[in-house]
Amino acid sequence: MNAFDVSPSADGLWTDLRLASDASVQAAIVVAQGTVRWFGPRADLPATFASLPVHHGGDALVTPGLVDCHTHLVYGGQRANEFAMRLAGASYEEVARAGGGIVSSVRATREASEDELFASASHRLQSLLAEGVCAIEVKSGYGLALAHERKQLRVARRLAEAHCVTVRTTFLGAHALPPEYAGRNGDYIDLVCHEMLPALAAEGLVDAVDVFCERIAFSLEETERVFQAAKALGLPVKLHAEQLSDMGGAALAARYGALSCDHIEHLSQAGIDAMREAGTVAVLLPGAFYTLRDTMVPPIAALRAAGVPMAVSTDHNPGTSPVLSLLLMVNMACTLFRLTVPEAIAGVTVHAARALGLQKTHGAIAVGMPANFVLWDLKEAAELAYWFGQRPVRGVVRQGRVVL
Ligand code: NIG
Ligand code: FE
Numbered sequence: 470m471n472a473f474d475v476s477p478s479a480d481g482l483w484t485d486l487r488l489a490s491d492a493s494v495q496a497a498i499v500v501a502q503g504t505v506r507w508f509g510p511r512a513d514l515p516a517t518f519a520s521l522p523v524h525h526g527g528d529a530l531v532t533p534g535l536v537d538c539h540t541h542l543v544y545g546g547q548r549a550n551e552f553a554m555r556l557a558g559a560s561y562e563e564v565a566r567a568g569g570g571i572v573s574s575v576r577a578t579r580e581a582s583e584d585e586l587f588a589s590a591s592h593r594l595q596s597l598l599a600e601g602v603c604a605i606e607v608k609s610g611y612g613l614a615l616a617h618e619r620k621q622l623r624v625a626r627r628l629a630e631a632h633c634v635t636v637r638t639t640f641l642g643a644h645a646l647p648p649e650y651a652g653r654n655g656d657y658i659d660l661v662c663h664e665m666l667p668a669l670a671a672e673g674l675v676d677a678v679d680v681f682c683e684r685i686a687f688s689l690e691e692t693e694r695v696f697q698a699a700k701a702l703g704l705p706v707k708l709h710a711e712q713l714s715d716m717g718g719a720a721l722a723a724r725y726g727a728l729s730c731d732h733i734e735h736l737s738q739a740g741i742d743a744m745r746e747a748g749t750v751a752v753l754l755p756g757a758f759y760t761l762r763d764t765m766v767p768p769i770a771a772l773r774a775a776g777v778p779m780a781v782s783t784d785h786n787p788g789t790s791p792v793l794s795l796l797l798m799v800n801m802a803c804t805l806f807r808l809t810v811p812e813a814i815a816g817v818t819v820h821a822a823r824a825l826g827l828q829k830t831h832g833a834i835a836v837g838m839p840a841n842f843v844l845w846d847l848k849e850a851a852e853l854a855y856w857f858g859q860r861p862v863r864g865v866v867r868q869g870r871v872v873l
Pocket of ligand 1 (some may be wrong): 570571574674681709711784786787788789790
């Protein structure tokens with residue numbers, strides 16, 4: 470039994486709602502066979518729909534279902550010890566170079582069974598779903614060997630099935646150098662490109678390919694080799710780019726038509742220009758910025774001026790962003806990065822969907838799209854950013870079902 474077997478259909482007329490974009494407008498949504506048939510001001514509702522069974526929204530504010538477009542949700546163990554080390558003065562790079570960091574989660578993930586990983590990730594996913602997330606990206610990258618990367622990606626597929634949520638899987642085999650390849654970067658990239666990626670893609674486990682392009686991870690040349698392998702398989706790419714330094718990764722990713730460049734604290738104007746040309750989404754990750762006590766704010770004003778779409782995500786991971794609230798990221802995107810409230814809301818809906826290539830099915834309430842929307846116990850949209858640490862959800866319709 471999965472979440473759908475126990476959830477009623479959302480078909481019918483949803484009324485007594487107010488638009489997040491303009492809370493003074495009374496809105497209505499018509500859902501038929503799980504798909505949005507009509508959406509607009511209640512006053513404009515065609516008479517043919519007025520006799521449908523009614524779902525009363527109770528004067529809730531309505532937004533599209535949220536999209537968390539960058540997570541590392543599946544992993545073993547946790548790394549509170551590193552948090553303490555950083556509080557005592559160590560940097561993320563120092564922790565990584567001392568054998569902690571990503572590699573310590575790799576050890577714990579390799580030791581965990583698929584069922585154990587599924588159980589812990591399910592638990593985490595439930596927190597996100599309870600806040601109105603309707604689509605989520607899940608990366609591999611804590612296995613760093615074929616069998617263990619497969620295990621992570623299989624868990625991601627099982628999460629989609631069990632929780633009736635859209636999951637996009639991203640293969641991040643080039644996340645860190647596994648200890649058994651120390652000093653042999655080239656050999657490991659060979660393994661990623663010639664064995665891991667083709668095998669996992671053939672098994673239908675890969676929707677996109679990502680690389681951590683950074684001084685402590687992989688170079689521009691190594692990143693390009695992975696992108697070439699992805700391209701040969703017809704898979705879209707994305708990149709952990711310019712988080713700790715300006716490596717020029719964003720411009721490279723844009724040349725490969727990347728869906729998104731993520732983190733981007735050190736992004737240059739040349740990178741921004743390349744992303745605009747390619748239609749690449751800028752994914753902002755304030756949870757990692759906050760946890761690492763970073764001071765380099767991403768170039769928001771320049772991204773805005775260039776018209777590059779900005780998404781906002783949790784980057785949930787055990788090292789740099791152990792957060793399970795996308796609304797808290799909305800708050801932080803506003804307070805730390807100076808996004809406006811409408812920008813931050815677009816960042817967790819329409820632009821986040823685009824960062825996953827899901828813009829036709831998620832991130833908006835629109836005729837012909839699957840019904841994914843959230844009812845909030847709020848008077849105005851600014852409250853979505855304002856009440857941090859709270860969960861003002863009244864109801865969630867996910868994939869045409871009333872799941873909350
Ligand atoms: O997105 N930047 C690289 N990857 C993760 C961190 C992974 C970890 O520390 O375990 C991130 O922040
Ligand atoms: Fe990440």
